[in-house]
């Protein structure tokens with residue numbers, strides 16, 4: 001027999017987006033019931049830290065995004081290790097895999113993404129993994145521990161997830177080959193020059209990188225075991241383990257047969273409302289506003305999921321609030337190399353202007369459209385990239401001083417006074433201090 005439970009706010013997904021929403025709801029509404037359902041069995045953890053878990057054995061307690069008593073203190077009911085399998089948007093009811101049902105008044109879909117897994121021969125072998133959740137890191141760890149010798153791994157995909165798992169594997173003593181279909185690694189967030197610098201630090205660390213090719217099958221010359229992969233040109237690469245990191249797709253399965261409008265992700269407005277006024281979406285599953293592109297699109301990064309979740313939560317609790325927008329902002333440090341990229345890094349046509357500088361292992365590039373920053377890449381020296389990001393976020397016209405943006409000695413003091421006063425809102429009390437202390441709040445943006 002099944003029983004129906006009731007909640008006011010139902011949040012599917014216990015990660016950046018779901019937590020952002022729950023916290024915002026509780027700021028407004030201390031009383032009504034919030035329920036968070038997640039098919040992962042853990043309290044909210046920082047997903048980017050799964051590489052530290054694999055590399056250095058980071059325990060879950062050090063990965064938690066909120067203290068363990070967060071849910072109890074915020075009076076949030078949790079259903080962890082429970083999967084929602086069906087949503088009836090008209091009757092406001094969800095069904096869980098365990099057959100339980102829950103009715104709700106406002107629903108948030110913060111279901112994130114699912115790794116894309118190609119249908120190639122050998123994909124079902126037990127030493128083939130994805131790398132998007134803690135249990136993936138744990139499974140790879142268990143597998144590595146079974147070998148009494150050096151393991152060779154092929155990582156399919158040279159994006160952010162491929163880089164994260166590669167660094168962790170190298171730290172574990174694994175010999176890694178990355179196979180990337182495009183001509184450059186990290187090609188969706190970096191341009192050619194910055195990608196080449198990343199490639200250099202990876203190869204210096206002993207990683208083999210094969211670009212312009214893909215894996216067409218996973219070989220198994222011993223029963224049930226991975227013995228290598230074959231590339232699309234039939235080249236064999238021997239290995240004992242394969243990590244599939246070719247991308248993540250919005251997890252829209254709960255809305256696919258419903259009236260909820262989807263594109264690549266769930267379509268939402270600036271209040272994070274989906275095409276049903278009682279349904280909201282945020283994070284990796286939703287197409288939210290990107291200020292650098294001036295339109296809604298998928299921007300699957302943690303801070304945007306959290307910020308979008310907060311806006312959804314405020315609106316769910318009845319406080320009409322518009323999302324100001326985020327953009328793809330990635331700050332990374334693989335093999336000791338600092339890189340920050342944001343917005344549009346590869347301008348699509350001549351209507352964009354590019355200002356750049358390059359020397360030694362330092363590369364800086366700012367992309368402008370009509371005098372406003374549309375994108376940026378900083379590699380090697382990222383110290384002042386936070387200032388550039390803020391100028392970009394605030395849509396400041398930088399045309400009259402654009403050349404200084406990529407100078408080595410660029411800082412807040414390089415900006416016209418009315419800009420750093422008005423746009424960056426530096427408190428008057430700070431103006432007497434040194435330039436370094438003024439810059440600190442901006443630099444926080446670049447921190448890992």
Ligand SMILES: Cc1cc2nc3c(=O)[nH]c(=O)nc-3n(C[C@H](O)[C@H](O)[C@H](O)COP(=O)(O)OP(=O)(O)OC[C@H]3O[C@@H](n4cnc5c(N)ncnc54)[C@H](O)[C@@H]3O)c2cc1C
Nearest residue numbers: 013015016017038039047048084111112283284300301302
């Ligand atoms: C290895 C790795 C490294 C990363 N590094 C960075 C980084 O350095 N910086 C950065 O900004 N971002 C990074 N990201 C991306 C970042 O983690 C995501 O953008 C962020 O986690 C998205 O949050 P979310 O709340 O939208 O969804 P998710 O974090 O994907 O969480 C969604 C949750 O919903 C659950 N769920 C989905 N469907 C159901 C269902 N039907 N029933 C129950 N539960 C369900 C899922 O199991 C999951 O727990 C990284 C991601 C990975 C995988």
